[in-house]
Amino acid sequence: MFRHLKSLLAPLAFALIAGAAGTAAAQPAPLRTGVDPNFPPHAFPKLSGGYQGFNVELGEEIAKRLGRRIEIEGAQYSALIPALNAGKFDFLMAPTTVSPERAKSVLFTEGYLENNFTLVVKKDRNDIQRLEDLKGKTIAVNKGSGPEEWARNNQAQYGYEIAVYGTNADAVQAVISGRGDANLAGVTPSAWAVKSTPAIKTTFVIKTGSVWAIPFRLDDKAGRDQVSNVLKCMKLDGSLQKLHTKWFGAEPAADSATVVSPAGHGIPGLFGYEATSAKPVCK
Numbered sequence: 474m475f476r477h478l479k480s481l482l483a484p485l486a487f488a489l490i491a492g493a494a495g496t497a498a499a500q501p502a503p504l505r506t507g508v509d510p511n512f513p514p515h516a517f518p519k520l521s522g523g524y525q526g527f528n529v530e531l532g533e534e535i536a537k538r539l540g541r542r543i544e545i546e547g548a549q550y551s552a553l554i555p556a557l558n559a560g561k562f563d564f565l566m567a568p569t570t571v572s573p574e575r576a577k578s579v580l581f582t583e584g585y586l587e588n589n590f591t592l593v594v595k596k597d598r599n600d601i602q603r604l605e606d607l608k609g610k611t612i613a614v615n616k617g618s619g620p621e622e623w624a625r626n627n628q629a630q631y632g633y634e635i636a637v638y639g640t641n642a643d644a645v646q647a648v649i650s651g652r653g654d655a656n657l658a659g660v661t662p663s664a665w666a667v668k669s670t671p672a673i674k675t676t677f678v679i680k681t682g683s684v685w686a687i688p689f690r691l692d693d694k695a696g697r698d699q700v701s702n703v704l705k706c707m708k709l710d711g712s713l714q715k716l717h718t719k720w721f722g723a724e725p726a727a728d729s730a731t732v733v734s735p736a737g738h739g740i741p742g743l744f745g746y747e748a749t750s751a752k753p754v755c756k
Contacts, residue, residue, distance in 0.1 A: 503542040506532055506566045507556060509615075510547030511640040514665045514720045515568050518547075527661075527720035531585070532566040534712065538703050538756065549639045551617030554579060558690055564700065568659065568685045570619025576743040580691050582701040583739060584684030584730035585713060590620055591663045592676045593648055593656040601655055601676055608632040613644035613653035620657040623681065642666075648673060661721055684730040686740060698747065701738040706755035708734055 508516035508528060516526040524545055536543035545566065548556065553565050557579065570588050571581055592612075594601055601607065604627075611634040614621040624635050636653050638644040645666050647653040655676070656663070663675050687704075689697040707713040714732060717725045725731035734753075739746035 501541050503544045504532075504536050504539070504564070505544050505546070505562045506564055507546050507548055507553045507562045508532075508565075508567045509550040509553070509640065511642045512550070512568070512615075512662055513669075514661060516545075516547070516566070527716055528566045528568060530716055530720075531713070534707065534716075535700055535703050538706070539699060549617075550615055551639070554617070554688065557688060560690075563693070563696060564687050564689045566687065569688050570622065570681075571683050571686050571740050571743065572619070572622060573743055574622075575688070576740065576745055578691070579688035580694060580697045580745045581686040581688055581740050581743070582697055583704055583735050584686045585704055586661075586685045586717070586731055587726075587729050588619060588683045588685045589660050589681055590623060590657055590679040591660050592679075593645060593658065593663050593666060593673050594654065594676055595648060596672055596674045598654075603677065604631050604679070607655070610634070610654035611636050611652075613638060613647040613656045615639075615641040615644055615658065618658075619681075619683065620659070623679075624657055645670070645673065664721070684740070691745070694747075697745075698738050698751070702751065702753055705734045705751070705753035708732055709753060709755065 508524060510516055510518060510524055514526050515528040516524050519525045524547060529545060532543055532545060550567055553567050556562055557565055568586070571584065592601060608631060612624055613636045614624050616637045616639055621637060628635060636647060638647060641658050641662055644653065644656045644658070648656045649670070649672055660678060667673055667675055687700055704713065708731070714725055717731050735741050736750045737747045738751050
């Protein structure tokens with residue numbers, strides 16, 4: 474009897490194992506991405522583990538719309554682009570400033586956020602009201618970031634010194650401790666830093682004319698185009714604008730990169746832009 478039962482159950486067990494293996498094989502690999510985990514409100518640790526922030530939620534929504542899981546790893550920003558190009562990540566969700574130089578080493582989606590800068594100083598300082606006031610002073614920046622690139626490109630004109638730190642949080646701390654006169658960073662992380670630290674304030678805004686976009690390896694045009702399509706759809710249905718309002722406390726400007734898409738994929742006028750009109754395909 475037991476032998477007969479065993480003969481009946483064996484094919485069923487085999488079918489279940491084969492079905493499970495088939496299901497596992499059908500599951501697409503998770504998307505791998507990296508963030509700077511000390512860059513609120515874009516990415517920062519949750520008490521329960523993992524990360525939270527505007528860019529974390531944006532990455533999770535992109536993965537959801539592509540029918541994929543996402544794995545988010547934290548690292549210092551300066552290590553992220555080398556890791557991307559080495560194949561460790563599929564793309565980066567860390568805010569990455571678009572520039573002509575960077576467009577030669579990574580393939581950008583269209584922009585998703587305006588990238589203007591501001592200076593963070595101690596609250597009792599009133600001697601930095603314009604760029605010319607930076608002469609002879611020390612600016613603290615996050616290593617490998619867009620603000621560091623801007624600072625180096627404009628150093629000769631305004632005559633300041635540059636102090637480089639592994640994270641923007643460390644650069645802010647340098648200002649608080651007196652090791653730096655001002656921290657140059659994006660408007661959004663600076664506003665967050667000021668909100669949580671009463672000892673500092675922001676000064677004037679530096680209009681850069683640049684945006685943040687999602688970088689891919691140069692050989693991954695298909696992946697870039699897929700994610701760029703998702704960004705177009707999120708702008709059309711308003712979900713990207715809702716994320717902006719949730720994390721930054723204000724609606725994006727109607728003509729900003731958070732609302733408006735170019736006709737093609739990428740950044741118009743820069744290397745890697747696919748000018749062919751790309752009508753969004755949204756689910």
